Amino acid sequence: MTRLIFFFWAALWLMLPGPVHSDIYRYVDKDGVVHFTNTPTSPEYVLYMREHKKNDLRLTDPDRYDDLIRHAADQHGVPFSLIKAVIRVESAFKPTAVSPKGAKGLMQIMPVNFSSLSVTDPFDPSQNIMAGTRYLKQMLARYQQQIPLALAAYNAGPDAVDRYRQIPPFKETREYVRKVMALYNRYNQA
Template identity: 35%
Template sequence: MSRLLVALALSLFAASAQAQLWGYVDANGVAHLAQQQLDGRYSLVMGRSEVGRVPGKLDGSHELLTWLEFAPEVKAVQPWLREAAGKHGVDLELLKAVIAVESGFKRDAVSPRGAVGLMQIMAPADQQQRLLEPRHNIHTGAQMLAGLIKKFGRIDAALAAWNAGEGTVRRNGGRMPNIAETQAHVHLVLELYWALLQRSLPATAQRLKIHGSPR
C-alpha cells in the first residue's frame, strides 16, 4: 500500500477517535506530551475538542511536529529510525509516532511496569540495560512491530497488541479490544502517524507511485 493510501485510511480511522493529545514545548526546547490538559501550558495538539476539531489537524502553533522535526534528541536517532524502517519494513513515521507517544524520545525512560527505552519494550531485568541503547531499542521495537502488523494484518490491531498484549487482541478476534486505555493509546499513535505522513508527503510526492492491484 502506498503512503498516500495509508494516510487516507488513517484519516478515515482517526475520524472516529475520541483520544486527545495535549502538549507544549518549554524554553529548553523539550516537548511535553499528555493525554489530557495537565495545566495551562498544555494546548490541544491532536484529537477532538468540545467545539469539534478535525482529527489529525494541528492547532496554529504546529509546535509538536516542528519539535519532532528539529529537536536534538529526535535528530540524534533519525539515522537509526531510517535504518530500522528500511530493514524491517515499517514506516519511519510510524516508528516516530510510537516513540513520541511511548517515551517522548527519552532514551532512558523506564516505566513502572518495566517497559524500557525509546519504544518502551518489556524485557527481563537482565536485558533492560541493553535496551536502553537507542539503536538496539529502535531495531528491536521495529522488528517486533513489523511482526505484529504481519500477524494481525492491521496497524491498529498491531498497536493494540503492542499496548495490551497479543493474547488480548487474539481473544478479541484480531481486532482492537474494548479497553479505554488501549483505544486511546492506539488513536494517539495513529493520529500522530497520519499527521507526520501529511507533513512528509509533499517532500516525497515526486517519488510516489500508486499501482493498481495485479489481475
C-alpha cells in the same frame, strides 16, 4: 537575638540535601535470592529500573533519532512515520524512559522480550529502536498489516487482541492506538 536564630535556622535549612534520586540495580545470588540496591558493589548487579526525574517525560528533540528510525524502517520494512509515532507516544523520545510496568527505552520494550529481540542494553537508542521495530513488524505480520490491530497488540499484547478479535476494550489501549494513528498520519503528511 531572634534575628540571629532565624539566620542560623535558615542557613541550616539551606545546607540540607535536596531530594535523592537513583537508579535501582538487581542481582540474583546462587540461592535465587534477589538483591536490590542503588549502589551496586559488584559487576553482577544489572540495571533494573532507571530513575525518572519529575520532568523526565517532557518531549525531547523529535528529530534526534531520525537516522536510527530510517535505518530500522529500511531494515524491517516498517514505515518510518509509524515507528516515529510509536516512539513519540511510548517515551516522548526519552531513551532512559522506564514505565511503571518495567518497559524500557524509546520503544518501551518489556524485559520479558529482551532475549527474543536480542536486547542487551534497552537504553541504547539503536538497539531499542531496532528491537522495537522488529517486534512491531511481527505484530503487523500477525494482523495482516492492519496497523490499528498491530498497535493494540504492541500496547496490550497479542493475546488480548486475539481474545477480543479487535482492539481490546481497554481505555488505555484505545487511547494509545488513537494517539499513535494521529501522529502516524501527521508524520506521513510532513
